[in-house]
Amino acid sequence: MSGWMPIADIAKQVNAGELKAAEMVERALKVINNNKKYNAVIATMPDRANLRAKELDERIANGEYTGLLSGVPFIAKDNFLTFGSETTAASNILRGFNAPYQATAIERLEAEGAICVAKANLDAFAHGGSTENSDFMVTKNPHNESRVPGGSSGGSATAVMLDMAPFALGTDTGGSIRLPASFTGAVGLKPTYGLVSRSGVVAMASSTDVIGPIARTVEDIALVLEVMSGQDELDSTTIDRDPEPYTSLDRISLNKVKVGVIKEHMGDGVDADVRARIQATIELLKNSGADIRELTLPSLDLALAAYYIVVPAEISSNLSRYDGQRYGFSHRDATSLEESYNWSRSEGFGREAKRRIMIGTYVLSSGYYDAYYKKAQQLRTKLIDEFNQAFKAVDFLVGPVAPMTAFKIGENTKDPLKMYLADVMTVGVSLAGLPAISVPVGVDGDSMPVGVQLIGQQKNDRKLLSLAKEIQGLMS
């Protein structure tokens, strides 16, 4: 099966009556069913999707315009609340949960005619970098079934690269959109913190959680962002969007652009193949006239340590709501309230969730708070200052998304700390709330994709997309 057309073209043809929304849904569901062995998708929602497609086709037949994404099927990571199927966050504790309302992002996409067809697998509660921490199943890399797709939005990235839908939604707390995009060869955008409402998305670490699109091209990403972004009264952390449409990507003159290469991210700790691909991309930019400078951000080396204090702390707080009383798994044999809490949580949470809850509880507990949590938040300030300094000298920063390409399934599961190191180049951006995008820039010696990470200033998402589009052009 050949790939999907650009999203804008699908919507245009559906609106013109040249394509039927029903055909788009049928096609997406067919590709999903033909690729079950990759474990990318937890649930499909054929009834709701077909009904919505039928309604759209009827409205179009009546001469109505039905939106920027009319008839475009998409897949949501299963930590987005949706109608039409359960929402589980790939965790046993939420198995059987039927959301009483939908995430704002889903509502906005649907209002422009997009159709959610399925829910994608993830590391349970988005805790992980490989999708191996799903309580249900391990997603396989679309290019090599013995490898991980990255995580935690591994199901979303795999679904896109297998053509199950033209785009998918992910969430990124410390790299969970960028890493799977890099490992699978997709384009994945982590927008500026606050640009997309998180209402109706299962919370992980509220001070860094963002949601964003995964697709095959920068243009598709821009269109999805255009529809999802902007303030939402249901999420008080949302910020103003760009007054210009995100789809009006300026042709950046690379002659004028200043790009900083992050020295800390190009060292010996990076696989030689990855470094070579990133170096080649930098050369291409240079040959197109870009002003390339090497920059150093000393605190970046400590970002991972700060991240694995701040994030478990917030996780331990956010996951306290799963207590077996109001929704989610509840242990039947408990005889007291205390037992009900303890037993429901112990049986419902997987090992990684418990591990992070325990770490978070430790760093927040009396006597340790100043030494860990406060210190991590101070490091965060220092890191933000260094990013601000860097952006006085350059327009963008560039480096790898990860020090490695997709690793083998099972390779890192025995050592949680080793698994955490996959996030080493993405977490700094998250702590600073910056926008960043992964764009594919070739493959390593084993034919596994390599992604370049482009980082912009807060609220400069449109500029970042413009640069990403230029790089996409240089690669083709």
Add this chain to the structure above:
Amino acid sequence: MAKLTREDVLKLAKLARLKLSEDEIVRFQGEITSILQYVEKLQAVDLKDVKPTYQISGLTNVTREDVIKDYGTTTEDLLKNAPATEGGHIKVKRILG
């Protein structure tokens, strides 16, 4: 350097409302110790006069009108996911003895 004892693990589990299996107690004692030792890299940095950053968007006190809006969600919808209900309420174990 942090080194968790078995008692530390049990205390954390109690605070976090988790009942760990014997396997988990042993496993977490080692794993969490090594993660804490990794994050202790931060202890070597002098951050004495640096202000902590708790949120990054710069927004403060975002408020909205305190009005009731109909989102089309009924009490029944909200109670559907509750493990036990009675008379339109969520039923829990006895709280006061």
